[in-house]
Amino acid sequence: MTAVPAPAGGLGNAPARGPGGVVAPRLTRSRGSSRAGQGRAAWAFTGPGLVLIGLFVLVPILMAFWVSLTDWRGRGSPFSSAVGFVGLDNYATILTEPGLPRQDFMTALRNNGWYVLLVVPLQTAIALGLAVVLNSRIRAKSFFRTAFYFPTVTSSVAISLVFIFLFTGGGAVNGLLGLVGIDGPNWFSDSRGLVHLLGDGVGLWDAGNPPAALTDGGPLGLSWWDWLSGPSIALAALIVLVVWTSAGGYMLMFLAALQDVPKDVQEAAVMDGANPWQRFRAVTLPALKPTLFLVITLGLIGTWQVFDQVYLISQGNPAKTTLTPAYLSYTSAFETGQWGRAAAMSFVLFAIIIVLTSVQRFVMRDKDAIAEKKAARAVARRSPSKTTFFHAGQ
């Protein structure tokens, strides 16, 4: 919607200028046939992609959804007549019916919740910090860029194995802690919750003898005490691993966005007397908002689906404190043959990710743009004649 009236077609180069009065009729005449041709071409070009996506993404998702509504035991086709349709029973087993399946699933959700709560802010903040440093005038920039990015491109299997050795009871991490007089835990076999330990440390409660008010009841099959345990020490080690691995990748996104922040705005801020922190807060950060949104969204999705590190390092141990929904779903299907329940878990996980991403989208929406739109709409309501004039003008 351009408010500037197009120049009259009198100048010789009018056709190149766009929708000039002279060119328009000719366009209209040829539009019918070329539109159809374009449509065919578009389908021809997108067809292979659509078929592949349909075959390998959409159809499997629908099939998995069907499995989540059946009591399929993993034998033959889930669509055969021998497979019973059980409606939402599988969902009820993991969400509403008291029992071990729900307790396991809720434990997995709790673990993953704490994991997301720590990993996403940490990796985003570290990635942003690294990017800002790399965007400043430091020496050996490309060396550091490669060094920071390296963990992201390294196989997670290799990294997990290295971390197993680093975090064993007599490993390098405890060796370093020993130098400063701290007797480190046996990381991957320590199931004590960090919040439990923290509360114990500040004298809020005794972790060995938790307050009855917290242990007596709680929602969804776990007591409040269990929900509030915080990540276990084993899970904390996994969190360190993942933050270290993924921060470099997100750093690259921030770095690309930082290089797009307009220099003149920065200079204008300097002229206005803004100090570096104010420039970062008021100029750089707003300019990075789309990237921030992207990084947090990708982080949320990735962290809710954490699987390989759990599979390689801890298999849900110790005491189920590193169990995650993705890993639980895998073991339920392949090891205990509860295919319907496993599929239901993955759809609940899918719903959680969608909801959280939508919430995040709402929180991070561009408030200025919305205000502008609102204002424009208000203006439009107040002076309808003007709008009519613009429409008429075109």
Add this chain to the structure above:
Amino acid sequence: MRHPIRRSAQALVAVATLSLAAACGGGGFDDTAEQQESGSASLTMLIASSGDAETQAVQAQVDAYEQESGNTVDVQVAADLQQELAQGFAGGNPPDVFYLDATRLADQADAGNLFPYGDQIDDLDDFYPNLVDTFTYQDEVYCAPKDFSTLALEINDASWAAAGLTEADHPTTWEELSTVAQTLTTGGQTGLVIGDTRDRVGAFMTQAGGWFVDEDGTEVTTDSPENLEALEYVQSNLAAGSFAYPGAVDAGWGGEAFGTGKAAMTIEGNWLVGAMAADYPDVGYTVVPLPEGPAGPGTLSFTQCLGVAADSDAQDAAVDLATFLTSPDAMTAQTQDTGVLPSRQSLADAYLEQFPERQAYIDGAEYAQGPVSAPGVEQVLIDFDSQLSGLATGDPQAVLESTQTNLEQAIGG
């Protein structure tokens, strides 16, 4: 994913060939079926292998079978047996013969994936009866155990001598075990290190006369005074510091703690023999039967059988292969290098002549308890294991009660 894709490619080729045959001569399907029976069937066999030595031992026997029968067998070594089996069953094209762990029997039999061929084994009574029991589900013997392992007590000779103990002090009761474990616990060495799962602690439950379920696997008997006594015994020793879990001494499993000298004793199965020879060849040790509990001797057995798929297109040939591979000759050959015990009683003497130091493991076969054999209990037992890891400070009664409830729900529902 490699196998299913290749399978479906094979299936496509097969379908195409069959359609051609049908189109040309008619009755192509019948011809194929007859061929399968008359001794040129092609079978696939999915195995899990501990390494090249085991794979070659199996392959050698399979070669002998191919010579004898005229069938062809494609032996595939699975990286993750359970997952690849699950894929085969779901795809409707499972391997004809496969290794099947006793813990998985009830689930797979219940899902209808297995073809029971126990009635086709002529000398079924030569196999250890309690091994056959672990492969029996709802009164039907599904498959033949190919070998087995049991738990025993391994003692580090040097630590034993250093503590001033002699052969006469080998523990035969729980009290003696506690005492020697206490004596052997010094500085960086723990008396006894055992894995924190039902597969080790469960041995104490059988010695006390308890178990998770009754003999038929239909009634849950987890919350019993016998099991409580066993857990309390382990708990008191853990609390005293004379027993420890591997994680507490910074080891991956009991064998590692034993080999590195962090444990003076451990409770492991005969696989320890191979692991010690490979990783800690200089550590001298003695293997004795597990001490007896209040209800007498008890140990646990771990075994695999050769399962035959219900959906196999060459079922007769598959059963033929499975019985061939569990015949005395083939079993003798396969239990030579792999550290497992022959599951036939008639082979025990010859085996012990060759490996006299494995006497304690073989002795356990008579009274060994197999895994819980009921469908849908795996998650409950995993939960039990995760509660065992906190046993030192936990409440054994609460552990048993919750497991009782969960098992009842799993078996009942």
